[in-house]
Amino acid sequence: MFIRISLLVLLAAAGCTERDNRSPDIALTGVVSSPQEQLMEGVVVILRGVDKSLLTAVTSDATGQFSLRRERLNAGTYEVTVRAAGYELSSAQQVVITQDRPSSIELSLQAVTDPLRLASHLTSLDWVKSFPGSKAEKDLLVRNMVNCGFCHSLERIARSGYNAEQFTQVIQRMHTYETxxxxxxxxxIVRHPLPLKDFIWYGRKATDIAEYLATVNLSQGQSTWDYPLKTLPRPSGEGTNATVTVYPIPRQPSVIHDLDVDSKxxxxxxxxxxxxxxxLDPRSGEFSEWPAPNFLPEPEEGLSRIVGVQDIQVDGTDTVWVGIGGNKHAAFSPETETWQTFDLPVIWKNPFLxxxxxxxxxxxxxxxTSIPEGGIRHEHAFxxxxxxxxxxxxxxxxxxxxxxTDPDRVGQLNYCYMMDQDAAGNFLCTAPEASSIARSDGEGNVRxxxxxxxxxxxxxxxxDNNNGFWFTEFFADNVAVINLDNDEITEYxxxxxxxxxxxxxPDRNGKIWISSTGSDRLLRLDPETGKVVKYxxxxxxDxxxxxxxxxxxxxxxxxxxxxxxxxxxxEVAE
Known part of the structure; x- marks a missing residue:
């Protein structure tokens, strides 16, 4: 077995496989193997410069090979780590990148069998797949616990020792956060704790969720879980053909909800x-920042005045439109580094644009536009x-x-989430609780x-460019498009x-890129074939x-x- 692995590694390192790593543009080549699988596909290889924060990553192909181009890897010494659920490096690795010739590295992985170590490899979706329970219990979990995933993974919950009563108190505390x-x-903290009696959390009884969670964690005094830990398959095929760069924001801790890209x-x-x-200027890696206005009023005692901006939209002139707090629109001019604000006739403004x-x-x-009455929010589009x-x-x-009318969600109200406009400039938005797309015609009539x-x-x-609005169906695990010419919706x-x-x-080739919550995977759909690639x-x-x-x-x-x-x-080659 050892002879076979070594021979395959030598062949791969020599370039006797699909991926041609002999180009002078290549800074690093390598191969990944393990005794269990020999050459390994779908291992994410991560490089971080010593004493640096920037991460650069690629994924090994079907022959175990990976490479990084010189344009994405400067000369220097790098720490090398991997992401492959159930595996870790046999020993710590570093590699030196030089200016004059490609460097190479062989990465040997070993299987992780200790559940307490393996647990740190699992994504939140892996935990959902691992947890015992019925379809209804897992639907309840995902539709509510995704709110926990807005801050941390489900590993914290799985490792905890809380019983159902303690979990209810945790949920009560979490409900005070502005997620x-x-x-x-x-x-x-933006709201006071609600009474625990008959506490409803995002349309569900908090006690139902707490009781389920206490059956899947370590609340019974055990040292490990009494169910097997399951992991999703590693990337394969086209899912290995991407270069990923991770830029940490200089101001930490930070929360980054939205971004956009200008014409440059x-x-x-x-x-x-x-x-x-x-x-961020990706060419230089240089960050700049500017303070943003906030017109929210001061809160009542004991609560936080919400700070932070949400949506970012860059228009065709490269003006930056920003979802600030309060009842105003804000536009930032990159040329003059100044703000302009516009009043809206509302008492609360949706933070999305x-x-x-x-x-x-x-x-x-x-x-x-006015104080809500019962289930009527008086939401208007402007x-x-x-x-x-x-x-x-x-x-x-x-x-x-x-x-x-969702029977599993009590007391929910209609509202708009993501806004856009059709080719004629008429308003539309996703209406999650109504499970609909809200559309306005030229006369202001809404359907x-x-x-x-x-x-x-x-x-x-x-x-997209064909007057189709692409959107996700969060609870149904679909991506869909509505033809804005005839209101027909197609689901994938x-x-x-x-x-x-x-x-x-959508991208310029008609492929649809989709973020997912809890899987750490970016998806790409080909609408013509229905094929989905996972990176x-x-x-x-998140x-x-x-x-x-x-x-x-x-x-x-x-x-x-x-x-x-x-x-x-x-980045993916076309």
Whole structure:
């Protein structure tokens, strides 16, 4: 066996396989093997410069090979780690990259059999797959515990020793957090604890969730779990063909909910944990940041005034539109480094904004115009003319629409999440609780187009060049497109169950890029064939947005990594 592995390693290192690593543009070549699998496909190889924070990663192919181009790896000494659930390096590894010739490295992995060590390899989706329980119990878990994943993975829960009563108290405490503006290291408390009696958490009884969690953790005094730990398959085929760069935000701890890319390839992001926006120049790796306005009122005693900005949209002139706190729109001029604000006739403004593509003149957003009455929120959509600064008359969205009917979610209300506009400039948004796409015609009349799958919970997405709006169905594990010419919706299933797709974004080749919550995988759908490629990221990630940089010479996708305060770039050769 040892002779066979060594021979394969030598052949791969010599370039006698599919991937040609002899180009002068290559800075590093390598091969990954283990006694258990011999040459290993789908191992994420991660390089970090000594005393640096930037991560660069690639994935080994079917022959165990990997390579990194010189344009993504400067000369220097790098620490080498891997991500492959169930495996770890046999020993610590470093490699020296030189300017004049490619470096090479052989990575030997060993299997991890100790459950307490293996547990740290699992993603949240791996934990869901590992937990015992019925389909109904796991649906309950995922649809609510995803809110925990907004701050940390399910490993914390699985390793805990809490009983059901203690878990209920933890859920009560977590419910006081502003989840979009929080991470495990940056907490903002925005509401007082609700009474534990009959406590409803995101439409479900908190006690039901707590009782289930106490059956899957270490609350019975055991030292390990009484069920096997399962992991998703590693990437394969096209899923190994990506170079990933992870840029940590200088201001830490930070929460990065959204980003966008300007015409020059600069990445603009909102710091959702602090009142700042920032810019990354990927060519130099240089970060800049500017303080952002916040018009939220001071809170009552004992609560935090929410700080941090959410959505970022860069328009066709490279003006940066920012979802700030309060009832105003804000635009930042990169040329003058100044802010301009625009009043909206609302008492609460949705922190998300519709995109404004080149040639479009209207920025859509929504807000509540008067104090809610019962289940009526009085949410209206408003169009801001970005040239004149005029705000159009509000469009009533849900006041005359039926209340949500999901039997598993109690007391939920209609609202808009992701906004966009059709080719004629008319408003649309995802309406998660109504499981619909809300659309306005040119006269301000609003209709709800229901998803074919009931209670699918449409989340976020983007309109393509063919007047189709792509969006995710968070609870149904689908990605879908609505033809805005005829309201027909086509759904594409994603696997495995509970992969929880969040944002869908088309690229220039018609492929659809999809972030998922809890799997640490970025997905790419080919609508013509239905084929889905999965790319495993080198870090745990929670991405609320997907942006494609159309100025790049290759397919380049950017993700905001909310919980870790990072920007992630994924590059794939066309």
């Amino acid at each position: 979009d503006h929080a991470s495990a290291d940056r907490i903002q 390839g600069n990445v603009w992001y909102g710091n959702t944990g602090w009142d700042f926006i920032g810019k 519709g995109p404004v593509r080149a040639g479009e003149k209207g920025l859509w957003a929504t807000g509540i 169009r801001l003319d970005i040239e004149s600064g005029e705000v159009g008359e509000g469009i009533m969205l849900f006041d005359d629409k039926p209340f949500p 709800l187009v229901p998803t074919p799958t009931p209670n699918a919970y449409p989340r976020r997405g983007y309109r 299933p994603l696997q495995p169950r509970h992969i929880s797709p969040y944002y869908a974004r 495993l990221m080198p870090v745990e990630y 991405a609320r947005k997907v942006v494609v940089d159309n100025s790049a010479d290759r397919i380049t996708v950017w993700l905001p990594n909310k919980n870790q305060g990072q920007l992630i770039r994924i």
